[in-house]
Amino acid sequence: MLSTRRILALTKEAKDLFLSLQARFLSTEYYDPPFSPLSKPSKPKKTKTKKPPQQDQSSEPPVNNPPAPATSDLPFDFRYSYSETNPAIEPIGFREPKRFSPFGPGRLDRNWTGTCAPASPESDDQRRWAEERVKILGEALTEEEVNELVERYRHSDCSRQINLGKGGVTHNMIGDIHNHWKKAEAVRIKCLGVPTLDMDNICHHLEEKSGGKIVYRNINILVLYRGRNYDPKNRPIIPLMLWKPYPPIYPRLVKNVADGLTFEETKEMRNRGLHTPALMKLTRNGVYVNVVGRVREEFETEEVVRLDCTHVGMSDCKRIGVKLKDLVPCVPILFKDEQIILWRGKKN
Structure with missing residues (x-):
């Protein structure tokens, strides 16, 4: 075993070593912090640029050059719908002024009449269009x-x-x-x-x-x-129609008293039509290619025909009645509750 004197000597040496190391590492010469503070980079100074003086715009008005109106050589009148309108029937009124052209202001070299933009009657575009088509x-x-x-x-x-x-x-x-x-x-x-x-x-x-x-x-x-x-x-120049024009007002399709009948006879025909079985039931946006033939066959034996147009819409019902009037031909005498009542007319 070590003697007491030897233990005290070792303890003193260890203490001196610790003090020397502490003095060494705590001195400013050997001090190394974990990171060094960096100075923030200085921002570059902004140079103010002088704006040029604004010119007085009131003296020089802005130049506005509207585009030239489109010119089309097509020989027919421009309408919203070509197949669903009859040029022979003149409207009795308009729902909007005629000056509101659906082609836009100044975009077409034709005047809008409320129903169409007519072509020039003096030009020979019809003949040239036929030759070009062939x-x-x-x-x-x-x-x-x-x-x-x-x-x-x-x-x-x-x-x-x-x-x-x-x-x-x-x-x-x-x-x-x-x-x-x-x-x-x-x-x-x-x-x-x-x-x-x-x-x-x-x-x-x-x-x-x-x-x-x-x-x-x-x-x-x-x-x-x-x-x-x-x-x-x-290709031919076809100007774009920007919106759908309001349809004009046409004469009434169904008269209070049908032509060739008295008031009582017309009323009786309408009641008979409402109580007869429906010939066909039409659907919305359906295919009606066989309706005209079916109505003609029915008129060979019956005097009044009823078409059930439930869920078709009243506007489409009237369109159907207008077409059947000319195609069958027949006389529409009533549009009620999405039902179309047709009378074949008096036989000659």
Whole structure:
């Protein structure tokens, strides 16, 4: 065992070593803090730039150059709908002033009359349009070409499709057809609603206004071909109609007393029609291609016919009545509770 003197000597040496190390590390010469404070970088001084003095704009009015109005060589009058309006029937009033053109102020070189923007009657655009259309269509398609074209565009998954609704053949639809013709030879047109009562009228206006040709027609599906010599860069100028104009006011379709009947006879016909079984039940935005034929057949044995137009809408009911009046022909005598009552008229 170590003696007491030896233990005291070792303790003193350890104490001296500790004091020397403490003095060494706590001195300023060997002091190293964990991090050194850095001075913040000075921000560059912003130099103020003097703004040039503003000129007095009151002395020089701003120059406003409106775009020149569009000029179109198309020979027909511009209307909102070509197939659903009859130019022979004159309106008795307007719901908005005639100066509000749906093409926008100063955007068209034609004046708006409230129903259409008429073409110039003095020009020979009609003759030139007919000659140009024949030139664009070129030679007639062979049977193999027609079959190939129809097979590409008649299916429901065709991307080149335009839906034709209750507005019929509208003005902006003609522009949409030419937009499709930029990259496709034909366009598929699916017709629904009131215009399908007269598909011949739709085909006529599509061919006349667009310059194409119907190569396929099946119930309410059409394929409109652009022509062999069609050039998208030389397409006709079709100004865009910016909004739908308010429809004008026309004379009443249903008179209080039908022509050829007395007041009591008219009242009796209406009551008979309301209590007769409905010939057909029409759906909203349906396909009505067989309605005219069914009504004609029914008039061979019956004097009054009722059409059930529940959920179709009163506006569409009146449109249907107007078309049936000319197509069957017949006399609409009542529109009530979405029911159409038709009278065949007196036989000669």
